Structure formats: C-alpha cells, structure tokens
Amino acid sequence: MTDPVQDLPRAWGGAVGTGLLRSAPEDFQVIENLGVEASGAGEHVLLKIRKRNLNTLEVATHIARLANVRARDISYAGLKDRVAVATQTFSVHLPGKEAPDWSRLEGENLRVLEAQRHHRKLRRGSLQGNTFRLVIRGFSADSGLLEECLLRIARHGVPNYFGSQRFGREGGNLRHARDLFAGKVKRVRRDKRSIWLSAARSWLFNKVLAARVAADSWNRLLPGDVMQLAGGRGQFMAGTDDPALASRLERQQVHVTGPLCGRPGRSLRPAAAAAALEQQVLQQEQDWIEGLRRFGLEEDRRALGLAVNGLEWQQKNDVLELRFSLPGGAYATAVVRELLL
DSSP, rough: OOOTTTTOOOSSSSSEEEEEEEESGGEEEEEEEEOOOHHHHHSSSEEEEEESOHEEEEHHHHHHHHHHHOOGEEEEOOOOOOSSSEEEEEEETTTOOOOGGGGGBTTEEEEEEEEEOOOOOOTTTTTTTEEEEEEEEEEEOOHHHHHHHHHHOOOOOOOEEOGGGGGGGHHHHHHHHHHTTTTTOOOOHHHHHHHHHHHHHHHHHHEEEEEEHHOOOTTTTOOOOOEEOOHHHOOOEEEEOOOHHHHHHHHSSEEEEEEEEEEEEESSOOHHHHHHHHHHHHHHOOHHHHHHHHHHHHHHEEEEEOEEEEEEEETTTEEEEEEEEEEOOOOOHHTTTTOOO
C-alpha cells in the first residue's frame, strides 16, 4: 500500500514548490503546550522530556523500566514523531513511592527538563496544542505563489487531515487493521490494537474530508452540518440560512465536522445534504465501520478545518523555515502538504 495521504486533494490550488522536510531531526521541532501546571503534590510525577530520534512509546518504556512500574502507569497527552526534536510531558504513577533518579534516563537523544509531583495523571488529548518550527531544505518555488498560499493558510487554515504518521510506514497500520477485522489476527497487544483501530477510522475520516475538499465545502456550510467550537469539543447542529454562523466559520471560530466512525453513541449526527455526502463516501466501507463497532469504538466528530495560528515564514536561499501553532490532535504535515509536491 502506498502512502494513504499522498493523493488527497489540497485546498489552495495545489502545491507551489518542492523541498525536503526532516533532512535531520532538528528540522522538525515541536513543543507541547499542556495548559496545566504541576500542583507540586500527589501520586503522579509530571516528567517533561526533550527527545530526539525516539518515539513516544519508546520513551514511555524507558521511564517504566527506570521507575519499576507497569506500562499502564505511564501516561502522556499525545504521540510525538520519532524523526524530530520534541518536548513533551509524561505522567508517572508513583503512589507512596520515592521517585528514581530521573537523570539516569538521559543520553544523547533524551534530556529530562523538569520533574514535579501532580495530583492526577495525564490523559490522551488533554493538551492545548503544539508549537512547531519546521525547516524545509532544497526548497524551490515561485515566490509570488508561495506568498499567496501562505497568506491563505494564515487566514483560512488547511484541511484537518490525519497525517501519514497515523497510518504507519506505507500504510502498514491499515493492513493490520484489515487483518484484525477479517479475524486473521487472534491475539495482539492492546496498544498495537488501539493504533490499528485509530488508523482505520482516521482513514475513513480522511476520505470524507477529501470529498469535501474536492467539492470546496470543507470550510463551507452544507445543510445538516454538525459544527464544533474552535479550541473545544462542544458540538451543535448548524441552522439553515444563518449568516452569523457563516461569519463565525469564516473567522474560524467554529468548524464543520466529519465522522470518526464507530458504534452509535452520544455524538451528534449530520442530516440533509451533509449526511448524504458522508453516506455516499462511506457506503463502500461498511466492513471497516462494522469492524470498528465490533471492537467497541464509539462514534465521534472531528473538525474538518484546521486553524494555523501565528504562522510565520522566512526563506533564505533554498531553505524555508515555518513557525506556527496547532491545536491538539492536528498534524503539522497537513500544513506542509499544501506547499510541497
């Protein structure tokens, strides 16, 4: 299977240039913004780490071994890429235990920046967002087209695609999910199964989003759309002929949503034209949807649009540097793919 993201449609008229991201880990830097401060007391330790060429699960394993705790006693707000320099926080459950010497974790690719007690564990998704500094080398583009595209991104955002990282190398997580749904995999570790299931419904979401990008409706209202408040999870049904809502959507105060498939739950469902579009896209994918339901995933919604906050750029010769912030769960590569072939 090729990269499941490669051929997805772009929002702003196609890529404007060529170049290479991640020539080295230092060219992809991300700092996690949790939005909480350690309370200074409690059963958990918040451990702020700077990692290089390590993925989040590898770091969690190192922490568990040093602290002599189970893997499930280590928590984090989100996964971070391996080929990157990433700063993120882990929580370690140490009730009534002395903390180990955290400096023993340190090496060429890992530094411990802070270690403080806290009264609760970190939960997946419980972060305000991430700040990125990306360097694209060997960059070549028409300067006018580049400026126009970046200004559009700064003002209107980009489609909120799940990135290639979600699907594994050459879409391997999707192959595993297909085998899981077909009953070819009988026993699998819980963390791996979770990754495969997430990849499956992310792929379905991307298919719906791609259809709306192609129809130029990813950031425009359709009758029956479910909306989501920017920076939150609050959802509501779009009214008909509501100019105030259209204005809020234009200013990215709210976003149109697409489906995270699973079994029916408390999440709102679209109606009218929005529902018809989703049904048309997903009607050939019922085996995948049924698989997600069998494994207990519950329906949810995700914003189709992604606001790119504080976007700044600088080009010097053939090096383009980008700086911006994204909300939690969003992918920096969704921004870069609007620029690069």
